Amino acid sequence: MMHLPGYAARAVERLEQAGFETWAVGGCVRDSLRGIRPHDWDLCTAAAPEEMLRVFEGEQVIETGLKHGTLTVILDGSPLEITTYRTDGGYSDGRHPDGVRFVRSIREDLARRDFTVGAMAWHPERGLFDPFEGRNDLKNRILRAVGDPDTRFTEDALRILRGVRFASELGFAIEGNTAAAMRRQLGRLSCVAAERVREELTRLLCGRWAQRTLLKYNDIIGAALPELVPMFSCTQDNPHHCYDVWGHTVRAVGQVPSEPCLRWAMLLHDSGKPACKTVDEQGIGHFRGHPKHSRALAGTLLPRLRFSKEDTERILLLVEQHDRPLGDSEKLVRRSLARLGEARFRDLLMIKKGDAVGQNTQPWDVGTLCATERMLNEVLRQNACLSLRQLAVNGHDMQALGLGGAAIGEMLRYLLDAVLDDESRNRREILLRLARTKMEENYGQHRE
CATH class of the missing domain: 1.10.8 (Helicase, Ruva Protein; domain 3)
Incomplete structure (x- = not known):
């Protein structure tokens, strides 16, 4: 049973008393049907922008994107985004509609959306409106494009990354025709702003099902991050590793806390391995100096994706230092702590644990890191001189x-x-x- 919060219910009532049909739409409906409390609520209405402004005259209104029919009204201290029913014009830049046409039909509005699980509407009296069987896909944990999938991804290439991000966050499988269309339209990712690529991939990396998604859709990840493609086919040929470079990396990503900088550092920590791989006479692979190569690669990728200076420096340090010992004695731990500071020392402990587990290595490797962590805590307890x-x-x-x-x-x-x-x-x-x-x-x- 879905329940609109009071401020949203009052907004629906005001719009409908003024003669304008109004529904809750999108992610809030999807999450409610999954039994998850929505972070925010979005409404869609037959009211044109100027009509919405009249309905909410006297309230604090932010003209979020009025030319596209969207405003945000503050009711009871809570922001509520309301959008006029619309259909989009052409997408000549492969990302944004050239224009919008306001319509009076909720079905027309839902038809322009990307995935069926987000193309549902709900009303406290009329109930669920689900013209594209999104509830069925939600029940079966499937991501399916609304209508023709090639059209959806040609209109807006960001939807390709949204698809794999949803797969990671929700654990849904991407329906076959939808996944095929995503792959056919990969070349259009060049239309997407670097900041949006970073945002979607960050949410993907932090998703509960990130490992499965990175393994299954590595070609899509590679189209967004071409620097990582050499990892996909790079075997390690080393007794310490039972996976290839990409397989190890993906498993290591899932072993660190779901925090953006840690997940990105884990994704990039071995990115330099393909460039420095050698094989000795016994057929054993070696990757001498790979942290330096990985840092150099990350040093070009992170600025390209417009990471902040602070996050860039943190990730680069973790990538460069991930293979450097932290110390197996209190003296060495003090030295590492003085060099790194407590926050980065703890970051590196998590990175090293993830790296070790991702190798399918012996348990005592992680045990050694746990011993280092105990020494760290003891040094900190002693309030040792570190600066x-x-x-x-x-x-x-x-x-x-x-x-x-x-x-x-x-x-x-x-x-x-x-x-x-x-x-x-x-x-x-x-x-x-x-x-x-x-x-x-x-x-x-x-x-x-």
Whole structure:
């Protein structure tokens, strides 16, 4: 049983009292039928834009896309997007309609939508309107294009990525004719803005069924991310791996938390392997230096997809460092923690665990990483000195010894290095003694 929230029900009532048929449409109907509470509600109405403005006169209205028939009205503090029934004109750019024509029929409006499970409408009194049997497809967990699938994907190539994203998020199978049309229209992905590609692929990567989707529709992923195509056919020929590069990568993606930067880092961590693969005389494959190659590839892909500077730097660090040990002793863990900081250290632990499980490796590899995590927690519990500002001495102390300029920073870094080796050295008298000894080694005598 579906229930409109109060603010949406009042909007329907106001529009219909003014003589304009109105329905809840799209994702909110689909999610409600699946037993999931919608994040937001969208309405579709026979009212033209100027008629909607009159109905909601006195309310806060945002003209979201009035020329395309869409406005957002704020009722009881909640935003509600309302769109006039419409059909779209041609799509000369393969992405956006050249124009829209407002109509009075809900069926005509639903016919322009991409997938049947999103082409349903619901009204609190009239119930469900489902002209394309979306409820049946929803029950059978199938994604099917509305009408002719080639037409749908020719109109808007972004729908191709929306299809695989829905497959990942919902766990639905893509109906055969729909999937074939998606593949026939892959060349049109060049019409899609990089930001939209990033958004859809990010949601795909974070979907519950991401692994299955990446394996089944790798050709679609490859059309959007051509840099990854060499991974698809790259065998590893190595006793540590039972999968090829793409198979390992996909399984590793599913082993890290569903957080965008972690999933992207996992997707890209071995992307450089095909470029640096060698096979020795015993037929064993090696990928020496692949983290560097993977970082270089990611360094071109991420800016192309308009990732933020912060996310780019985080992902690149994880890709580059994914094969570097974090430490099997508290001393080495302190060093890694000082170099990375706690947040990136924990990121890398998750990446390394995902990488290990994705290899189908022996359980003790993950056990070693769990031991490293315990050491990390112990070091943090001890509030160990990990940065210059935590040293028991500072720049003024170095000046008092006679150092100046860049030599002050160099000496403080030397002292931090000594403390990272042995936390007990972080006492003022010990550090001053170490500094004097170092100065004597450098200059033959310390400067007073």
